[in-house]
Amino acid sequence: MTFSSGIFLVYFLPLILLIYFCSPTILRNGLLLAGSIFLYWWGAPDFIWILLLVSGINFYVVHRIHNSERPKFYLVLYVTINLALLCYYKYFNFFIDNFNLLLEQTGLQQIQWAAIALPIGISFHTFHSITYGVDVYRKEAKPQKSMFNYWLFILFFPQLVAGPIVKYKKIAPQLSHRKDRLENVINGFYRFSIGLAKKVLIANVLSEYGDLLHNWDTTVLQTSSTSIAWMTALCYTFEIYFDFSGYSDMAVGLGTMFGFRLPENFNRPYLSKSITEFWRRWHISLGDFMRNYLYIPLGGNRVGTNRMYLNLFIVFTLSGLWHGASWNFILWGVFHGCWLIIERLFRLQKSTSFLRMLITFIIVLHGWVLFDADSFSEAWNHLTAMYRFESVEFMDSADLFYFNSHVFIATMIVLLGMTKLSRLYYLKLTQIRNIKTSLIYLFIAGILFFISLSHVVTGSFNPFIYFKF
């Protein structure tokens, strides 16, 4: 049951809001936990027991970290348990596949095994668990006394499946003391509707075009025009942004409705003037996690220059691998890591702002081609098609056929959304100051919600891109 599914919007959301605000305060965390477990069970009943069990074990191990005289030992044990779980479910198939490939090359018999299904949200579950253990180890937060509150932190439905990655020390106070106000529903609903519209009305429309290359066979791909190769790359670039930032808006909006402040994940990343800046604006909570829980423990900037470059390389390679057990994700991580190193090596920050923004955008776009491809050969064919320049027309008739009015309008919205004006307007909208404006925002949100709902209930299953990570 995703946020953008009919059953969530028509049944789950109104019912849980009603029951939540009708319940006494003492029962509200329990209700949210029950709702979160129900939601996860609905989509993945096989795995809810694993998450509950592992979380239960984590709860006791973290208490040992806090109370024991050997906290480091328990921290290593704790991180190992969580990473082992992640490795088993997420990377085992990948490792065996590649090992079998190696065995095949050497003429040895391959290992027979049944592929392991990936539990939804396992990556985010692991990251949340790690922030909890490390924050307690660093004495930045006290361990949670209540097992139910701990489960709520781990399983809270707005952030369980695809983030944002919430640091335990930030959310801990909200678990026990937060202000539940009906007014939060207005702000949260507004944010949620914006996110829903981003996903349904923009990302899904762009995907009609962006997914074209996946539907074509290699022959068509090898002969596709330069314009179509660029257009599909552009569409995917914006699709993944609107898909993921739409999801994040919905998660933040849902959190707001229930009195939680979840961290922001995006800040107009395509206006970044460097790859370093891009990673401060794109998937902010992941960047924050990687910096605090991986880059800094590796030494961060406090080490020699070569070691710092190596650290950057490791962090981005692992970041790529985290996105998916596939070589193209690793390559994507390496691609970004290399650009970051190049930026620091050559100090590429002296050209004009617009040029830097354009260059950064083009680099990021090429990265998305690697990210989106199902294989190396597909990525290569796409990249070569972008630079073939055989078709001099900007758009031939086939391009125009695919580039229908929907995609055109979605693109216009995307371009408008990139301007500074839209950001100011957006900020103004999200800060309700008086009743008149709040009614206007509510009206806008209502329209967006209604139009999006009309798409959701009539469409097929349409998960967010980041659900598979």
Next chain:
Amino acid sequence: MKTRSSTYRYIALTLMGLLFLPLLVNHLPGIPKAHVFGVEEQQDSVSGSWLDGSAQHQFEKKLMDHSVSRTYLLRFRNQYQYTLFGKINANNIYKFGDYYFRFYIPSFNDASNFIGKDSIEHTLDEIVQLQHYLGDSIPVITIIPPSKHHYYQQFLPERNRTRSKETNYHYVLAGLKQKQLHHIDFNHYFLNNRSEIPAIFAKGGIHWTSYASTVAADSLMKYISSVKQEHYDSFSYDTVYHNGFNVDDLDLELLRNILVKPKDTRLRDVIITPKKGKKRLKAVIIGDSFFLTIQNSGARKAMFTDDSFYHYYFSRTYNSDLELIPFDIHKIKDAMKEADCILLVNDITNLQVFGFGFPRRINYLFR
């Protein structure tokens, strides 16, 4: 300050109430359920397991597929996409001038339906033979209704267009002319007059409209009158413009599943008035479903006597009230000898079964 806070609370409560609206629409009594055309309302049962997630999936599908709000939301989506972007969320819909139609056989192409010259020649020879047995006083008339495929060909995708002359239609028509058999080619007539007469095809369905079939029936009466040198004008008709649809003129409004009925004055309805005291034809009718529109418009009862039976695909027999009666080939043969005329209604798509085996089987009895 307190007033402001309470106002926010009222707004929030109203919002939560509105969020319940799609859910309540599903369950409140008295709200008409708007059916979605083309979607079968099946009562799916939940047979999967709640442990592996299959039951959840089935339950979710059942809940959403049968929800009333879904049908209204679907129509809302279709309406705004159609109004703003001209997009139609239905398969096989094409544009003809300022209105839309559905082509019902997406892969159809006349050329790929060709059954061969010899086969057509053989059936035509059987009709010649049958005409010989019956004599000139009982004309065997082949009626070719217009084809949606030909009528809209230039607006269809390339795969549906036929440039080859190696088609059943071409050879049947040439053979009928060459062997001087009685026939009326309504396809040619309507195609040539496409710009001057109202749309003759139900926009969603397969068959010609009530209007087109009545024009054809009227022409058929005149044709038989000229062949038999006797005056048959047993009905008259008037046309009225209408924006809606009737059973035979299924409007695209249904196919599009939109909220507001589109205005379209190109469809016409017919009002048939039988003429008292005029002689009706006694006919043996063999045909495909195109004849059903003549039946439904009321023209059949005005044109033909009550014992003029309709033999659908020469395998089922219907009386003038469209009730099924036993199919008896010997009775058909006897009726033919007493008939004023024999009508073979064979639309272009069905020319691959030209004659439905009727001339060959009847000739066998005559021999």
